[in-house]
Amino acid sequence: MKSTSRRSFLKAGTAITAVAAGLTPATAHAGPTNVLSPNRLGVLVDTTVCIGCRNCEWACKRAHELETAPLEAYEDRTPLREMRRPDETALTVVNQFANPKAPDQPTTVKVQCMHCDHPACVSACIVGAISKQDDGAVLWDTDKCIGCRYCMVACPFQIPAFEYRKAIQPRIMKCDFCTDRRAAGMLPACVESCPVEALTFGPREELVRVAHDKVRRAPDRYVEHVYGEREVGGTSWMYLADRKFEQLAFPTLGESPAPGVSESIQHGIFAYFVPPVSLYALLGAVMWTARQRHDDEEDQS
Amino acid sequence: MIHYHRPQPLDRTFLTRGVVVLLLLAANGLLWLAGRFVFGIGAVTNLNNQYPWGIWIGIDVAAGVALAAGGFTTAALGHVMHREQYHAVVRPALLTALLGYTMVAVGVSIDIGRYYYIWHPLIMWNGSSALFEVGMCVMIYMTVLYIEFLPVVTERFIGRVNLPGPLSPLNGPVDRLLRFLDRTLSRTMFVFIIMGVVLSTLHQSSLGTLMVIAGAKMHPLWQTPILPLLFLLSAIAVGFPMVIFESLIAARSFGLKPEMHILGRLGRMVATLLGIYLAFKLGDLFIRETFVYLTRVSVESVMYVVEVLFGIVVPMRMFLAPKVQKSPLLLFIAATLVVGGVLLNRINNFIIAYTPPYATHPYFPSIGEISVTVGFIAILVLLYRVIVLNFPVISLPDRRMMPASKYSVRG
Numbered sequence: 019m020k021s022t023s024r025r026s027f028l029k030a031g032t033a034i035t036a037v038a039a040g041l042t043p044a045t046a047h048a049g050p051t052n053v054l055s056p057n058r059l060g061v062l063v064d065t066t067v068c069i070g071c072r073n074c075e076w077a078c079k080r081a082h083e084l085e086t087a088p089l090e091a092y093e094d095r096t097p098l099r100e101m102r103r104p105d106e107t108a109l110t111v112v113n114q115f116a117n118p119k120a121p122d123q124p125t126t127v128k129v130q131c132m133h134c135d136h137p138a139c140v141s142a143c144i145v146g147a148i149s150k151q152d153d154g155a156v157l158w159d160t161d162k163c164i165g166c167r168y169c170m171v172a173c174p175f176q177i178p179a180f181e182y183r184k185a186i187q188p189r190i191m192k193c194d195f196c197t198d199r200r201a202a203g204m205l206p207a208c209v210e211s212c213p214v215e216a217l218t219f220g221p222r223e224e225l226v227r228v229a230h231d232k233v234r235r236a237p238d239r240y241v242e243h244v245y246g247e248r249e250v251g252g253t254s255w256m257y258l259a260d261r262k263f264e265q266l267a268f269p270t271l272g273e274s275p276a277p278g279v280s281e282s283i284q285h286g287i288f289a290y291f292v293p294p295v296s297l298y299a300l301l302g303a304v305m306w307t308a309r310q311r312h313d314d315e316e317d318q319s
Numbered sequence: 320m321i322h323y324h325r326p327q328p329l330d331r332t333f334l335t336r337g338v339v340v341l342l343l344l345a346a347n348g349l350l351w352l353a354g355r356f357v358f359g360i361g362a363v364t365n366l367n368n369q370y371p372w373g374i375w376i377g378i379d380v381a382a383g384v385a386l387a388a389g390g391f392t393t394a395a396l397g398h399v400m401h402r403e404q405y406h407a408v409v410r411p412a413l414l415t416a417l418l419g420y421t422m423v424a425v426g427v428s429i430d431i432g433r434y435y436y437i438w439h440p441l442i443m444w445n446g447s448s449a450l451f452e453v454g455m456c457v458m459i460y461m462t463v464l465y466i467e468f469l470p471v472v473t474e475r476f477i478g479r480v481n482l483p484g485p486l487s488p489l490n491g492p493v494d495r496l497l498r499f500l501d502r503t504l505s506r507t508m509f510v511f512i513i514m515g516v517v518l519s520t521l522h523q524s525s526l527g528t529l530m531v532i533a534g535a536k537m538h539p540l541w542q543t544p545i546l547p548l549l550f551l552l553s554a555i556a557v558g559f560p561m562v563i564f565e566s567l568i569a570a571r572s573f574g575l576k577p578e579m580h581i582l583g584r585l586g587r588m589v590a591t592l593l594g595i596y597l598a599f600k601l602g603d604l605f606i607r608e609t610f611v612y613l614t615r616v617s618v619e620s621v622m623y624v625v626e627v628l629f630g631i632v633v634p635m636r637m638f639l640a641p642k643v644q645k646s647p648l649l650l651f652i653a654a655t656l657v658v659g660g661v662l663l664n665r666i667n668n669f670i671i672a673y674t675p676p677y678a679t680h681p682y683f684p685s686i687g688e689i690s691v692t693v694g695f696i697a698i699l700v701l702l703y704r705v706i707v708l709n710f711p712v713i714s715l716p717d718r719r720m721m722p723a724s725k726y727s728v729r730g
Contacts, residue, residue, distance in 0.1 A: 103677050105368055142532050144454055146445035164439050165432020167371035168450045172532045176675050179368045180432065182361025188432040269676050271535065279544055280532040281447045287524065287547065288452075294517055301399050301513045308401035 054135055058154030059195075060222035060254035061209060062229055063128055065266065066239055067216040070098060070112055070126030077211035078110045078130075081196060101267065104130055105179040106191040110208060115266055125259070127266050128208070128217075131156060131177045131193035132246060133254035134276065139169035139178060141277030147190075154222060154254040155195035163190055174250055174269060174276045195254070222254055229258055251275035324407045324714035328475070329573055329707055337572070338704065341697040348694010351687040355429060363687035369675040370682035372430075377669035378692050379426030382662045383419050384457065384526055385554050389565070390416020390464060391519035392558025398512045407714040408581055410471065411569065412562045414712050417464045418699050424461060426695065427454075449528035456522030463515045467508070473501040475710050523554040530668055539609045540623045541672040545599065552599055553661050556592040559585040560634070560657035567651045569713065572704075578714075583644035586653065590638040593657065597631045622663070622671050630660015 072092045079086035084107060098114040110130035117125045133156045139148045140156065147162035148169055158169075158178075165188055170178045181188035196206035204210065209219045218225060229244040245263045246256035249271045257263070264270050287293060355363040366373050389412040396402055397409040428434045440454045480494045481487075527550030530537055543549070563582045570577040604610050613620045637643045637653035644650065670682065684692075707713050 101677075103368065138532055138534075141445075141447045142450065143445055144448050144450040145439045145443035146448075147443075162439060162443050163433065164436040166427075166430075166450065167432070168448070168529075170368065170371035171530070171536075171673070174534055174536070176369065176536075176677055180371065181359075182364075182366060183359045184432075185355075185357055185359040188359065267677070269535070276534055277447065277532055279534075280449060280528055283528050283531060283544065283547055284447060284449050284452065284525070287521070287528075288446075294521055297520065298513055298517045301395075301516055302509075305399045305401065305509060305513060308399070312401050312403070 054150070055152045055154075056223065058135075058152065058222050058254065059220065060133070060154055060225050060256060061206070062218040062220075062225040063255065063257045064216050064218070064232070065125055065127050065257060065259045067214050068112070068126045068128065069214055069216075070095065070114055070124065071213060072097075072112050073211040073213060074110055074128055074208035074217070075108060075112060077207040078193075079108065081199060081207035082109060082194075084108065098124075098126070104177060104192070106181045106189070109191060109193045113267065119260075125261075125266065127257075127259075130208075130255065131195075132175055133193070133195055134250055135252040135254070136250065136275030136277060138172035138174060138250070138276035141281055142168045142172035144168060151197075153195075153197075153200070155197055156254075157194055157197060158190050158192065160187075160189060165190075172276070174271055222252075222256075225256060229256060232258060248273045251278075324716055326407075326410050326471075326711040326714045328709050328711055329713060329715075331573055331708060333704065333708060338701065341701050344697035345694050345701065348691045348697065351690040352429060352694070354687060355691070360430070360432060363685065363691070365682060365685040365688065367682075369678040370673070372669060372673070373682060374666070374670065374684045374688050374692055375426055375430040377666050378662070379695060380423050380430070381526055381529075381669050382665040383423040383426060384523065385550070385557055385661050385665055386561050386658060387416040387419030387423070388519065388523065388554040388558040389561040390419075390558075391516050392555055393562060394467075394512050395516050398509070399516060405581060405585070407578055408562050408566060408585070410712045410714070411566060411707075412558075413464065413467055414703060414706060415561065415565055417461075417468055418702055420457065420461045420464055422695050422699055423457060427457075429691070449525050449532070452525045453522050453529065456518050456525065460515060460518040460522065463511050463518065466504070466511050467515060469500060470504055470508070471710050471712060473497045473504070477501060519554075520551060524548065524551040526550050527668075530673070533673060536673060536675050537668075538612070538619045538672040538674055539607070540604075540612050540619055541668050543603050543607060543609075545603055546668070549596070549599060549603070552592075552596040553664060556589065556596045557657055557661040559589050559592070560654040563589075563650055563654040564658050567647055567654070569703075569707070570647075573707075573713070575713070575715070577647050579645065579647060579650075582647075582650060586638045586644050586650055589653075589657065590635050593631055593635040593638070597627070597635065600627065600631070619671060622667050626660055626663045626667055629656055630663055631657075634660070 073089070076086055076089050076092050078084075095114075098112065101113050102108075102111040104111050110128055112126050112128050115125045115127065117123055133154055135150070135154075137148065137150055137156050140146075140150055143163075144166055145162045145164055147159045147164075148156060149159070150156050165180070167178075167180055167190075169190060170176070170180065177192050179191045181191065196204070196208075199205070199207060205219055209217045218228065220228075226244065226247055229247070233240045233242055233244070239260060240258050241261060241263075243263065244256050244258060245268055246253035251274065257268070259266055351363055360366060364373055364375070393405065393409045393412040397405045428437050431437065440451055441458070445451045477494065477497050480490045480497070482489055482493065524547035527546035527548070530542070531544065531546055534542070563585060566582060567577055569575070613623065634653040634656040637649065637656070640649075642649065643653055
């Protein structure tokens with residue numbers, strides 16, 4: 019009797035290990051797409067050119083079928099008095115900062131999703147509902163999303179917003195880089211609507227060259243920093259400014275991709291299921307020895 | 320002389336004054352919960368785009384998983400290391416873990432915006448997501464816990480199946496099914512027990528990985544790459560204190576004699592486990608030189624000191640004292656400190672340490688959020704009471720010299 023139980027113990031243990039090992043390849047390849055194409059697109063925002071007209075806010079709302087006042091209402095500059103963040107009702111907002119060099123010409127900065135090259139939200143999303151596209155856009159898929167809001171915890175720019183007031187099908191709302199418009203051959207709504215061409219749309223690599231060129235030609239106008247070129251491993255949207263970016267409410271971030279540490283821990287713990295399976299085997303061995311010793315003691319007594 | 324203990328249903332009345340209070344708290348929680356389902360998460364909680372996670376994640380889920388660690392730590396001690404003297408606490412700990420994880424699953428479902436998509440992670444995988452790993456492990460582990468609990472059910476009903484009226488012809492088949500389950504489980508239970516321990520170490524640690532991706536948004540006192548290790552060590556350390564805490568409360572509530580000979584010995588082990596946790600926690604503090612943040616008085620620094628001092632150092636010293644190991648009151652205080660310390664640690668990690676860059680005012684849970692969390696805990700306690708009154712969970716001294724258990728490995 020005792021030996022049968024020991025044999026079945028070993029048999030079942032082997033079966034479990036085999037099943038776990040069989041799972042390995044499937045898991046290793048699972049996950050959302052994260053393509054980094056050399057032709058990915060981006061936008062360069064020149065904050066020294068922006069006049070704070072907020073036409074981009076209006077155009078964005080129109081393009082995404084969000085509720086908006088008529089364009090004329092945007093001539094009112096009072097909303098600029100307080101700092102705002104993109105939310106579920108506005109995927110982009112413009113914020114105003116005092117300009118010490120020219121008090122009557124405040125600096126204005128458009129804020130939206132940066133479309134990171136190594137997005138923390140893509141890495142974090144439990145169901146892979148967010149993905150980095152070939153063209154640089156970071157997109158959210160409503161058919162997958164479960165509304166856990168881990169992307170919001172992960173985002174270093176605190177961009178994704180959630181429809182907290184909806185009981186059914188609340189959405190994660192953020193800039194989608196006007197994917198639908200671009201598919202129809204149009205520019206992103208904000209880029210098209212900007213009357214002063216503060217926004218330049220194009221291949222990211224080219225934009226980086228343009229940005230550095232601009233800084234070299236007018237070193238008095240800009241600080242020597244293209245925000246987004248290297249931050250968290252690079253972003254599709256990049257900024258030029260006349261002062262340090264932290265003075266314009268940009269987060270100070272390192273150059274390593276935001277999901278880096280988390281992913282290496284995660285893959286380290288799993289490493290093709292070797293650590294969990296080894297632990298299983300180890301515990302199995304401990305259990306078997308402990309039982310055998312126990313049985314032997316009982317036999318003697 | 321050997322004392323044989325046998326788990327058996329307790330013979331007590333369900334309704335007491337305490338139970339009425341718990342029923343009221345549960346009803347209040349469910350009422351607020353209904354508001355969440357009708358008007359959305361925003362209507363009931365203080366969550367916003369800056370603070371996407373509140374106490375429903377920090378307490379119901381993160382602390383819930385940690386405080387259910389008694390299940391896998393006692394299983395490891397009682398079954399894997401085969402220390403039979405601890406078998407009396409394995410079943411109550413298993414039941415606590417089972418109820419705890421059920422609350423975690425319900426807690427997650429109500430916190431996510433699209434609760435009806437809770438099954439999505441089963442078919443939509445993202446291997447790089449720590450949350451995906453936590454979700455999958457918790458789902459599998461919960462199943463394992465229910466399987467581990469099945470022998471308690473079969474033991475209760477074998478030979479006693481008595482279905483009402485028209486269903487009575489099924490008595491025979493159901494009884495045979497239970498006997499079949501019982502036979503199969505007694506032979507295969509060790510597979511599930513080891514699996515439960517492995518799954519626990521995996522998701523207890525991955526729960527720590529969750530906040531790593533928040534990067535600079537998390538206060539440096541808690542943001543460290545060894546967060547998964549700290550979460551695992553603290554979960555292991557809180558397992559036995561949770562068993563002690565719960566056993567002493569149950570003993571008092573049901574008027575039983577506390578099993579001091581078992582609990583005292585468990586307490587002695589806790590001191591070592593807390594010591595290992597403390598060593599890593601302080602080592603991390605000094606290697607990353609984050610102790611500089613402790614020189615400034617802030618919410619974060621005060622919470623950190625309270626967590627380490629009263630959650631680890633004081634109870635560790637207490638558990639080492641023989642006087643504490645013998646006194647139910649002192650043992651209860653020490654266990655409560657550890658439980659409170661780990662609870663505080665999870666709140667610190669998920670709520671206090673999380674400082675998003677553009678928040679205009681800090682997050683504080685709403686009355687609705689607190690009501691739902693308190694309601695869930697009340698429901699847990701009520702379910703525990705119902706189950707121990709009807710199923711053989713708590714061991715009582717048995718004078719008939721029954722064998723400790725029929726099988727060497729049981730849930």
